[in-house]
Amino acid sequence: xxxxxxxxxxxxxxxxxxxxxxNSYPVDIDDLSATHVAESxxxxxxxxxxxxxxxxHPNGIAMAVVPGNAELSLKKLAAVFHDKNVEMVPLKxxxxxxxxxxxxxSPVGTKKPYPVCIDESARNFEKIYVSAGxxxxxxxxxPEDLAxxxxxxxxxxxxx
Numbered sequence: 001x002x003x004x005x006x007x008x009x010x011x012x013x014x015x016x017x018x019x020x021x022x023n024s025y026p027v028d029i030d031d032l033s034a035t036h037v038a039e040s041x042x043x044x045x046x047x048x049x050x051x052x053x054x055x056x057h058p059n060g061i062a063m064a065v066v067p068g069n070a071e072l073s074l075k076k077l078a079a080v081f082h083d084k085n086v087e088m089v090p091l092k093x094x095x096x097x098x099x100x101x102x103x104x105x106s107p108v109g110t111k112k113p114y115p116v117c118i119d120e121s122a123r124n125f126e127k128i129y130v131s132a133g134x135x136x137x138x139x140x141x142x143p144e145d146l147a148x149x150x151x152x153x154x155x156x157x158x159x160x
Contacts, residue, residue, distance in 0.1 A: 008099070009109035009133035013141075018149050021140040022132055032103030034068025037138065041129070045069040048129040048138070049122060051105045053094050053114075056083030061097060063107045065118040065130060065146075070158040080117050080155045106133040107150045116152035118143060123154060 006014075013020050025040040038045035048068040054077060055061055062081050066072050078086040095101055099111040107116045107130065122128050122143035129138040130146060139146075147154065 007106075007109070007133035007137060009106040009131075009139070012109040013139070013149055016149055018141070018145045020145070023129065023138045023140055024136055025138065027103070027136040032135065037129070038068055041138070043129065046121065047125045047127075049118070051107050051131055053089040053098060053105065054086045055089050056081050056086045059083050059115075061089070062086070062115040062117065063098075063110070063150075064157055065107055065116060065122070065152070066158050067119060067121055070119065070121075073157055073159045076155070076157045077117060080153065080157060081115060100131075100133060101135070104131055104133060104135040104137075106131040106139075107146070107152065108139075109133055113151070116147075116150045117157055118147055118152045118154050119157050120154045121158070122146075 034048045034050040035045045038048040045068045049065045050068050052064045052072055059081050064072050064077050074086045098105055127140050127142050129140055132139045
C-alpha cells in the first residue's frame with residue numbers, strides 16, 4: 001500500500017504519532033454512501049463511519065461521525081454540544097468549511113478544528129473505517145485514537 005498518496009489527514013495523524021492503515025476502494029460517483037463504501041471493501045457497514053458537518057445554534061459548526069448504516073439524530077447531537085437545535089450544513093458549504101468534498105470528508109485535518117462527536121457504537125469495534133480525506137481512501141483506525149486526534153467526545157447520536 002506504499003503507493004497510496006498521503007492525504008493531509010494522513011499527515012496530521014503521522015505528526016501526532018497515531019497509528020492507522022490506509023485502505024483504497026473504487027469510487028462510484030453515483031453512490032458515495034458509506035454503505036456502498038463498505039460493500040466495495042467487503043466489510044460490515046456498521047464499522048464504516050461517515051463524517052457529517054452540522055451547524056448548531058448557538059454554537060456553530062460541529063462534525064458527527066456515525067455508522068454508515070445509521071442516521072444521525074440532530075436532537076441528540078444538539079444535546080451533546082448544548083445547542084438549541086442542529087441542522088445539516090448545505091452541501092455547497094462543506095468544501096469551504098472543511099476543505100473536503102462530499103464522499104471524502106474526514107474529521108481529521110479540516111481547515112479549522114471543529115468540535116467532533118463520534119457515535120458511541122464505534123467503541124464496539126477494535127478499529128473503524130473513516131474517510132482519509134479523499135474519495136476512494138479510508139483510514140482503518142482505533143476509535144480511541146481517532147478521538148484523541150480530533151479531541152472528540154463519544155455519545156449516542158444516532159436514531160434508534
